[in-house]
Amino acid sequence: MTEAMTEGTGQEPEEGASAPRPAADVQWYDDDAGPMVRLFSMTKGRARPTEEGLFDLISMIAATDRAEDADGEGEAALDLEHHSILTWCRREPLTVAELGSYTDLPVSVVRVLLGDLYDAELITVTRPVPLAQLPDERLLRDVINGLRAL
Amino acid sequence: MDSVRSDPATSRGQWPGGPAVALKILVAGGFGAGKTTLVGAVSEIRPLRTEEQISELSRPIDDTSGVEAKRTTTVAMDFGRIDLREGLALYLFGTPGQDRFWFVWDELAQGALGAVVLADTRRLADCFPSVDFFEQRGIPFLVAVNCFEGTEVFAPEDVRSALDLDPGVPVLLCDARSREDGKNLLIALVEHAADRRAGAVVPSA
Ligand SMILES: Nc1nc2c(ncn2[C@@H]2O[C@H](COP(=O)(O)OP(=O)(O)OP(=O)(O)O)[C@@H](O)[C@H]2O)c(=O)[nH]1
Ligand SMILES: [Mg+2]
Numbered sequence: 210m211t212e213a214m215t216e217g218t219g220q221e222p223e224e225g226a227s228a229p230r231p232a233a234d235v236q237w238y239d240d241d242a243g244p245m246v247r248l249f250s251m252t253k254g255r256a257r258p259t260e261e262g263l264f265d266l267i268s269m270i271a272a273t274d275r276a277e278d279a280d281g282e283g284e285a286a287l288d289l290e291h292h293s294i295l296t297w298c299r300r301e302p303l304t305v306a307e308l309g310s311y312t313d314l315p316v317s318v319v320r321v322l323l324g325d326l327y328d329a330e331l332i333t334v335t336r337p338v339p340l341a342q343l344p345d346e347r348l349l350r351d352v353i354n355g356l357r358a359l
Numbered sequence: 360m361d362s363v364r365s366d367p368a369t370s371r372g373q374w375p376g377g378p379a380v381a382l383k384i385l386v387a388g389g390f391g392a393g394k395t396t397l398v399g400a401v402s403e404i405r406p407l408r409t410e411e412q413i414s415e416l417s418r419p420i421d422d423t424s425g426v427e428a429k430r431t432t433t434v435a436m437d438f439g440r441i442d443l444r445e446g447l448a449l450y451l452f453g454t455p456g457q458d459r460f461w462f463v464w465d466e467l468a469q470g471a472l473g474a475v476v477l478a479d480t481r482r483l484a485d486c487f488p489s490v491d492f493f494e495q496r497g498i499p500f501l502v503a504v505n506c507f508e509g510t511e512v513f514a515p516e517d518v519r520s521a522l523d524l525d526p527g528v529p530v531l532l533c534d535a536r537s538r539e540d541g542k543n544l545l546i547a548l549v550e551h552a553a554d555r556r557a558g559a560v561v562p563s564a
Contacts (some may be wrong), residue, residue, distance in 0.1 A: 266383075266450075267381040267383050267470075268381075268454070269381060277437075304440075305519070306452075310408060310438075315409075317411060335379060339470060345557070350553070352382065352447070352549050355440070355441075355443025356443065356542055356549065357542075359542055
């Protein structure tokens with residue numbers, strides 16, 4: 210399973226510490242670090258998915274029927290990581306951000322892999338509705354009511 | 360990782376009423392202001408984190424060679440999900456706390472419904488950049504003063520004037536660890552966003 214965040218759950222901030230704390234959120238990998246090389250080969254050096262903006266962090270990804278019964282020949286060309294993504298979104302549609310978290314892959318890599326799955330018609334993508342097009346009043350009221358009911 | 364999720368969530372995606380709608384709210388603020396804590400407090404699923412990899416040219420701070428070196432940086436983002444009703448989910452994203460990552464903020468801010476800016480009264484100035492960011496982009500936001508124990512209690516109006524906020528920007532006190540407080544912040548934010556969008560008050564249900 211995915212590791213839950215550990216920072217911020219245990220330690221109290223040092224009393225009176227005013228110096229900026231090191232950013233626990235930020236990790237560095239050197240160019241020559243192993244994971245990077247591995248990820249680079251996984252994505253075959255591709256930096257961008259086919260269609261710009263298709264895989265927003267909150268785009269919803271669902272496995273298609275084709276993916277349901279394509280576990281044989283059709284998916285033969287897929288890497289382990291493709292399968293991992295398919296397994297996750299076969300269960301329920303998930304956002305790009307969630308898939309990154311569950312598969313432990315950087316979002317940039319997930320986007321490339323999703324591009325492959327999309328080209329192979331193994332997933333469908335629901336992009337977030339641009340806010341300007343939302344029937345905002347009703348929707349926002351739904352949000353408010355939903356939050357109140359939590 | 361090929362395991363299936365152990366916590367089957369309600370199924371989402373395509374609904375009779377149309378495709379699922381996902382909305383995004385940002386949680387911003389300075390280092391240690393309580394962003395991760397707040398995201399975790401109001402999320403229904405365990406807080407998640409995902410990484411974005413960025414190639415950037417020389418890092419101005421510690422690149423002393425003067426040579427433009429391309430290197431890859433990993434920025435981690437905290438987020439959580441709240442299912443509001445069938446086909447409607449709210450995603451909360453904690454923004455990375457460093458200025459160097461403004462471009463990640465830009466992506467996060469795309470289409471965001473609004474933002475909660477967490478202020479730590481011990482370091483109030485730390486949230487200036489966030490306030491600026493959302494002001495400049497016209498993204499609705501509110502300021503939530505995270506009341507850490509043992510710190511001086513500030514009146515919201517003092518925070519407002521210290522941050523030179525527009526009169527319309529809500530300022531609330533909160534404990535970022537409290538789910539109830541977090542919920543109320545989100546309600547206040549969405550109401551504020553609705554006011555701004557409609558130019559009128561959304562009648563409370
Ligand atoms: N007493 C108290 N402690 C809090 C509160 N909110 C957060 N903390 C603690 O303050 C510390 C920092 O909180 P985080 O949620 O990690 O802050 P953050 O904004 O995500 O920090 P960075 O991501 O490092 O910028 C943690 O140890 C929290 O447990 C609060 O309302 N009261
Ligand atoms: Mg954090």
